[in-house]
Amino acid sequence: MSTHTPARQGLAALTLGAIGVVYGDIGTSPLYTVKEIFLPATGVALNPANITGAVSVIIWALMLVVTLKYVILILRADNRGEGGGLALTALAAQAVQGRPALRGALLLLGVFGATLFYGDSVITPAISVMGAIEGLEVLTPALKPYVLPISLAILVGLFMIQRFGTHAVGKIFGPVIVLWFGVLGVIGLMHIQQQPAILAALNPLHAWAFLSERGWHLFAAVGAIVLALTGAEALYADMGHFGARPIRLAWTGLVFPALALNYMGQGALLIGDPGAIENPFYRLFPDNLVLPAVVLAALAAVIASQAVISGAYSMTKQAILLGFLPRMELRNTSAREAGQIYVPGVNWALLAGVVAAVLLFGSSSALAGAYGIAVTLTMMITTVLTFFVVRDGWKLPAPLAIVATLFFLAIDALLVAGCAIKFLDGGWFPLLLGLLLFVLMSTWQRGRQLLLQGIRSEGLELEPFIETLSDASIHRAQRTAVYAVANPETVPQALLHNLKHNQVLHETNVILTVKFAERPWVPEAERVALQALAPGFWRVALCYGFMDQPHVPQALALCAAKGLVIEPFETSYFLSRETVVPTPGAGMANWRERLFAALSRNAGSAAEFFHLPDNAVVELGTRVQI
Known part of the structure; x- marks a missing residue:
């Protein structure tokens, strides 16, 4: 409480x-x-x-x-x-x-x-x-x-x-x-x-x-x-x-x-006085x-x-x-x-x-x-x-x-x-x-449901992809990368960009999702769910209630008690800003897809909303069809 x-x-x-x-x-x-x-x-x-x-x-x-x-x-x-x-x-x-x-x-x-x-x-x-x-x-x-x-x-x-x-x-x-x-x-x-x-x-x-x-x-x-x-x-x-x-x-x-x-x-x-009406x-x-x-x-x-x-x-x-x-x-x-x-x-x-x-x-x-x-x-x-x-x-x-x-x-x-x-x-x-x-x-x-479906259908499965990296001789940066994703089952686009353009993989990689429960408060003891995927790869889910104030760095500090130490000054946060591309077919009416695309473009900053440090955020764009 x-x-x-x-x-x-x-x-x-x-x-x-x-x-x-x-x-x-x-x-x-x-x-x-x-x-x-x-x-x-x-x-x-x-x-x-x-x-x-x-x-x-x-x-x-x-x-x-x-x-x-x-x-x-x-x-x-x-x-x-x-x-x-x-x-x-x-x-x-x-x-x-x-x-x-x-x-x-x-x-x-x-x-x-x-x-x-x-x-x-x-x-x-x-x-x-x-x-x-x-x-x-x-x-x-x-x-x-x-x-x-x-x-x-x-x-x-x-x-x-x-x-x-x-x-x-x-x-x-x-x-x-x-x-x-x-x-x-x-x-x-x-x-x-x-x-x-x-x-x-x-x-x-x-x-x-x-x-x-x-x-x-x-x-x-x-x-x-x-x-x-x-x-x-x-x-x-x-x-x-x-x-x-x-x-x-x-x-x-x-x-x-x-x-x-x-x-x-x-x-x-x-x-007594009807005129008072x-x-x-x-x-x-x-x-x-x-x-x-x-x-x-x-x-x-x-x-x-x-x-x-x-x-x-x-x-x-x-x-x-x-x-x-x-x-x-x-x-x-x-x-x-x-x-x-x-x-x-x-x-x-x-x-x-x-x-x-x-x-x-x-x-x-x-x-x-x-x-x-x-x-x-x-x-x-x-x-x-x-x-x-x-x-x-x-x-x-x-x-x-x-x-x-x-x-x-x-x-x-x-x-x-x-x-x-x-x-x-x-x-x-x-x-x-x-x-x-x-x-x-x-x-x-x-629109968010369709967006998640689009990300899931177009993305690579995460765990098989991580297995292919185990034998690769990729340079490891001595930092922690936190990839904020909507779907924790697929490879974050920012991770693919890092490998493709920078040819670098971080020493510690955290695949992070933030979920909001249908209850007002989530106690701190239930805030973090942690799963080790492979050496250097972790899947972390943070859970908040709809009256809680989401603060990601504070919540990630709780991971230390579960075996994952995230040093605040050695951490980069990779965010994906989806550019929604309306397409004909199933989903929503075209005008609603265009409305969702406009809402998505004008949504507030995720970094500010989740209280991420400004000097540690890297934002990458990705196009998703709905």
């Missing part, structure tokens, strides 16, 4: 951190959810019965989806302490390892879910920050023209500071969000005291009556109510950082009560407290945005190590915490997407149309993947697994249908982003 496991920190500190990072997204939902439910497009009349019913649906949706599904059940499906879409995908793939076709389908399903997370990473910062800054309009309508430029300035600033890391800012996340939830609960309670009739919303019969009376307008109402659930996936995604227990404590002890009180408070306000959240506050509320909401929105941005970086690293994305530059922003990374390419792509979303939609209400569909589809994919973990991995009885899965799938299907009707109102935006990323990721994965 990694040194940065949750158990090393105190429960109170972890719970505080979980409140700050995990719940920022769902904690900003009260800014816009209630207002969206009573828009003319939903067909929900603004009367006391509907207000009570809508608030009841929100509370019971939080109870069923967040508390029952995520907090109680899915937090148990951890991949050696890690959670999140790709960790769950790896777990499901392991559970059905004996069925290759099903395993492949689950991997692709999980990758699609991961791509939807990127769509959420674009929409969340835009809607959270805009929803907060729109409070200025409550102060005075004269400030309305400034909402968009102020929102853009905050968002651009947020992405600009990412390269400095979040460690310093992270220390204030917990206290600020605790204050935020405290304010949500207290201001809601004040209005509940004025209209205690809203407490009827705690009765699920009001939720059932509200939904059953909607008719064909049911989906429109659900599409707005689902905004209260956005951020639920973060509970599972951030499990590796904090552990399941702190996340559960934070939800039951503070977050859920504060959200329930605030939604009931907004309902109480609307029962223009912005029911900010109308909860007295006039002299609106500006402080805007400032606090803006801080909460920035923290919510930071959480999904950091999540996008982690997701990218996992996707690279699991073989779904080409290598990219990954920068560690903390010497003490390996999990804090910065991915420049992802950062600027997200910024471009967020700016485009703000300019394209222009308000939090318009963005609400785009929000939800990616989140609910991800929830549905999580339910499907969890079924295979529960049934095939944990071996629970089939009837129990099927009934539980069908129950949650029915809820997920209703939520997806409610969001699907908003497709033309903006729902297409995150789906388009997700689809483009899915094409990229699936193309890269399939």
Whole structure:
């Protein structure tokens, strides 16, 4: 297990951190959810019965989806302490390892879910920050023209500071969000005291009556109510950082009560003053407290945005190590915490997407149309993947697994249908982003498979080739050559180049492959597998988890205990940069082969990715047909 496991920190500190990072997204939902439910497009009349019913649906949706599904059940499906879409995908793939076709389908399903997370990473910062800054309009309508430029300035600033890391800012996340939830609960309670009739919303019969009376307008109402659930996936995604227990404590002890009180408070306000529907959240506050509320909401929105941005970086690293994305530059922003990374390419792509979303939609209400569909589809994919973990991995009885899965799938299907009707109102935006990323990721994965097949079919078998060298009088250089290869069964092209052009063979030759397991961490004791092939020839396989930081020189130092001493200053690393040549025939469609070739050309440096010393790397090109 990694040194940065949750158990090393105190429960109170972890719970505080979980409140700050995990719940920022769902904690900003009260800014816009209630207002969206009573828009003319939903067909929900603004009367006391509907207000009570809508608030009841929100509370019971939080109870069923967040508390029952995520907090109680899915937090148990951890991949050696890690959670999140790709960790769950790896777990499901392991559970059905004996069925290759099903395993492949689950991997692709999980990758699609991961791509939807990127769509959420674009929409969340835009809607959270805009929803907060729109409070200025409550102060005075004269400030309305400034909402968009102020929102853009905050968002651009947020992405600009990412390269400095979040460690310093992270220390204030917990206290600020605790204050935020405290304010949500207290201001809601004040209005509940004025209209205690809203407490009827705690009765699920009001939720059932509200939904059953909607008719064909049911989906429109659900599409707005689902905004209260956005951020639920973060509970599972951030499990590796904090552990399941702190996340559960934070939800039951503070977050859920504060959200329930605030939604009931907004309902109480609307029962007494239907005119407050223009912005029911900010109308909860007295006039002299609106500006402080805007400032606090803006801080909460920035923290919510930071959480999904950091999540996008982690997701990218996992996707690279699991073989779904080409290598990219990954920068560690903390010497003490390996999990804090910065991915420049992802950062600027997200910024471009967020700016485009703000300019394209222009308000939090318009963005609400785009929000939800990616989140609910991800929830549905999580339910499907969890079924295979529960049934095939944990071996629970089939009837129990099927009934539980069908129950949650029915809820997920209703939520997806409610969001699907908003497709033309903006729902297409995150789906388009997700689809483009899915094409990229699936193309890269399939292209790497074809590339390995090409290398295997065109290469010489390694062991027979080594035998032919045993009697040859070839000059031996008194150094170690490490040949990094994708396929350890064939002769590295760099080794052939050395023999052909330089007529030299190194004293020690290491055929090195780096593999990434479908688990988050690989302990040091399992890092290195060593095989002596012939005098002076070794085959070495290094294994990392998808949350590990690959560092090849450090791992090779572990070979000394197994009989192979690699002196750092007497070692050269030979890398092969494949030039992919698309060819007609089997494999992929021609446009996908060309896309893979372009991705391969622009992949990040292997030397940098594996932390190889710059002055000891020799890179050679080779052409491979796919």
